[in-house]
Amino acid sequence: MKKISILALMMVFGVVANADTLENVKKQGFMKCGVSTGLTGFAEMGADKKWTGLDVDTCRAVAAAVFGDINKVKIVPLTAKERFTALQSGEIDMLARNTTWTQSRDTSLGVNFAGVNYYDGQGFLVSKKSGIKGAKELDGASVCITAGTTTEMNLADYFKTNNMKYKPISYDTADQVQKGFEAGRCDLITSDASQLYSLRTKMKDPSAYFVLPEIISKEPLGPVVRQGDDVWFNIVKWSLNALVTAEEFGVTQKNVDSLAKSSKNPEIRRLLGVEGKMGENLKLDAKWAYNIIKQIGNYGESFERNVGKGSLLKIGRGVNALWSKGGILYSPPFR
Ligand SMILES: N[C@@H](CCC(=O)N[C@@H](CS)C(=O)NCC(=O)O)C(=O)O
Incomplete structure (x- = not known):
């Protein structure tokens, strides 16, 4: 029905x-x-x-x-x-x-x-100490994301297209995503690039993180x-x-x-x-x-x-x- x-x-x-x-x-x-x-x-x-x-x-x-x-x-x-x-x-x-x-x-x-x-466009934020330099190195990573977003869907598409696996760790708010990442619950955050810059300013040591060069979507x-x-x-x-x-x-x-x-x-x-x-x-x-x-x-x-x-x-x-x-x-x- x-x-x-x-x-x-x-x-x-x-x-x-x-x-x-x-x-x-x-x-x-x-x-x-x-x-x-x-x-x-x-x-x-x-x-x-x-x-x-x-x-x-x-x-x-x-x-x-x-x-x-x-x-x-x-x-x-x-x-x-x-x-x-x-x-x-x-x-x-x-x-x-x-x-x-x-x-x-x-x-x-x-x-x-x-x-x-x-x-905007979707990007990835990683820590410098992870040694990751590009998105193609993310196979098997755990990823912090916000639920109910295009971010979730683009992530799935990108990993599928590139034949890679990932483990999503899902949160409701930006604050939770940032805290989850800083607490080591995931290897990276993915989100609209502007939001990654925004989240980085909130972190204890912003200079310890950077946004990878790949932008994987259009986010108007x-x-x-x-x-x-x-x-x-x-x-x-x-x-x-x-x-x-x-x-x-x-x-x-x-x-x-x-x-x-x-x-x-x-x-x-x-x-x-x-x-x-x-x-x-x-x-x-x-x-x-x-x-x-x-x-x-x-x-x-x-x-x-x-x-x-x-x-x-x-x-x-x-x-x-x-x-x-x-x-x-x-x-x-x-x-
Ligand atoms: N632009 C995307 C993502 C929007 C989104 O909610 N992104 C999170 C990434 S951290 C956010 O902005 N959160 C703000 C909040 O939790 O209030 C969409 O429309 O689905």
């Missing part, structure tokens, strides 16, 4: 607010955004109880677009296993949790990916919304595009006010709501994108602050540079 999921029934009876997320969020007075349980650079709660990170900025950008205030967001930490159910059930309004856009997720979970906020990480609410889908999609377009046009947190006043560039004027109906079309205030840039900065500023030069991670822009600067970051035009 075909199983009818409780979720599908909830959706049929309208328990899950599929449409009208914008209206519901406005009534609520804040937006609920799912992030990781803690991953330096992407989503992490500081000693001051404030969340920061590239994913958190993606959440805050949407709050700025909707409310003109980046603080009107409730950050909800979620494990990999919990994240899609939390979105489907309405526990959160959007997900920005280092989540890979894949064909099966996009087509079978009732969700839509609203873009990519970080292009991006924000996710429920299907069936195109108004909300557009808001999340274009909030991300506004961050990228601002970088492309040199609009920064510092110069946004003067450009709003004096720029003659029509695309900048449309972006900042000085002319055109971009806000109205999104059912938002004309200053929606201005508010994002004023309070967060552009994509490049957020990148450098959270994972780049201004952060502990010091990740280079690589493919996450703008298309016009040798990367693949590309926003459709503000026209």
